[in-house]
Each structure stands twice: as C-alpha cells, then as structure tokens.
Amino acid sequence: MIAALTQLLVLQLVGEVIARGLNLPIPGPVIGMLLLFLALALRRGPTSDLQSTSQGLLQHLSLLFVPAGTGIVLHLHRVADEWLPLLLSLLFSTVLTLALTALVMRLCARRVVTGE
C-alpha cells in the first residue's frame, strides 16, 4: 500500500511540475492520471498492490468532496440572495447535460454498430 501511495504521489508531483512548468491550464493530478495510464499501458497492467490501493481510494471517493462542500457556509449570503437563479441553473443544466450527452452517444453508438 505504501509503495502504491508513493507512486500515486510521485506522479501527482510530476504532473504538478509539468503543469506549472509549461503553464498548462490542466491541473497536476489530471496530468498525473495521464502519466499513470501511459505507465500501465507500457507495463501491461497494474500491480496487485496498486490495484487494491486505487480501489480503496476510489471506493469512497465521495468522502473526499465533503470538506469543500462544507465550504457552502462561506457563501450563505449569496446563496440566500440568488437562490432561485442558482437552483434553476443547476437543476436545468444538470438534467440537460445528462440527457443530451447520453442521447447523442447512443445515436453515435448505433451508427457505429450498423455501419452507416
């Protein structure tokens, strides 16, 4: 587990250095994810250590959003003032994005299958 965690942190660090060094608009961890993906492709798969550590981290991914979500206490005034546009915007946009993304993907997937 320690070896796998070290590996994840090293890749995050390298990603951070690349992102900042090259002034990319992409955050370090996402570059780290791409690097790990490349490493896995070269080595043809994760070690069982890395696989179980990743699974452990990702199983409770939701937990990691709790501290930032609690930050809503900093914005109670704005939320109280603008609750209607905020609520409608989030609700409408979330439903529309979920539905449209899924529908265009199904349309394209059918075309691929039927070879049109």
Added chain:
Amino acid sequence: MTPQINELWVYLSTSPLLGLTLTLLAYQGAWWIHRRAGFSPLANPVLLAVAALVALLAVTDTPYQTYFDGAQFVHFLLGPATVALAVPLYLQFQRVRAMLVPVIVGLLVGSVVAAASAVLVARLFGASLATQLSLAPKSVTTPIAMGIAERIGGIPSLTAVLVISTGILGAVLGRYLFDALRISDPAIRGFATGITAHGIGTARAFQESEQAGAFAALAMGMNGLVTALLLPALLPLLQ
C-alpha cells in the same frame, strides 16, 4: 463551563484533530443512512455529510477555516485519487477504444451544454455576473473548476460549492433520467454521469458497475481538459 472543559475545548477547537475526525464521523453516519436506504441515489452520502457538518459548524459557531484546518487532510487525497483513476480506466480501455466516436461526440456536446446552459439560465433569472461566471465550470472536477473560475472572473470558493452541488444533483438524478430515456449501456450511463457530475457522479457510477465507473472517470478527466481549453473562448459568445 468549568475551567478544565473550557481548556479542553480551546485545545480541540484549535487542533486539526477535531475537523478531521468530524469529517470522517459525518461521512460514516451518512454512509450508514445511505446503506439503510438501500443505496438509493436520493440518500446521497456527500449531501448528508455536508448537511450534518454545516449544522454542526453553525451550532458551535465554528469558522469554516478552523474546520478546514483539519478537514484539509481528507481534501488533499483528491489529488492522489484523481491519479488513481487511471487504473480502472486502463482496465476498461478495450471498451473505451470500441466506443471512441460516441465518446468524443459526447464529450464535446456535454462540455459545451454544461457550461452554456448554466450561464444562460442563471442570467435569464437575474443572477449577478460573478455568480454566472462561477457557475460556468460547475460540471468540472473541483480543482480544475476552481482554477478556471479564477481565470474567467468567477469566485473560486463559490465555484467549489456549485461544483459539489452539481455533482450531488447529477448523482441523484442520473439513474432515474437514464431509466426514463431507456439508456441501458453502462458505458453511456457512466460517461454522461462523469461529464455532468465529475467525481461525485463517478463515485455513484462505480456503485452501478466497474465499467460505468471507468467511463465516468474518463469523462471527468476529459471534460476537465476540454472545459479548461474551450470555456475562455465560449464565454464571449454567451455574453
């Protein structure tokens, strides 16, 4: 309060131990409710845990910064967890390759619709400009979204809250919406959830299946890249 209890509270309220422990306790409680509710998307664990913590901070009159001094250790793990998403992605890559065209089309459509619809609806109902700009990257994973908000003139910490609200909404609504639209392919369900609802949607998608989770992780990563690149160009068109 007796002097000892007072001292104890002074110690606890300034030590990171309390914020960290409370975050884990709130999440454990939320997870317990989520399980008792048969893993229903409606009993979203992030929503329940955040609600409990917000109430607790209000009752004890604790500033967010004090809480975050402890909770930051959990927050920090978002970085290595994002890197770790490469593992399920690799394990599902055969399927991703077969779905390449739908994935790219879904990514472009989802990315633009997520940002444009949020800004336009907010403006239609009279949101301030700072709020509109803070909403624009709401479907992107928290660290990227905060960076984007800063660059386009939004409020990064407000964006973080809107991102998480979007994640919760997407995770709650996704299953019902896809069932209503008769979308059954776990790859498509996962990808659309990841585009819309980033990491919280991805966590939900992993509960549906490994494949849905891997596609959600892919969508989250790609949407982060695409939105960071496209949004500065898209915004002037929306004004």
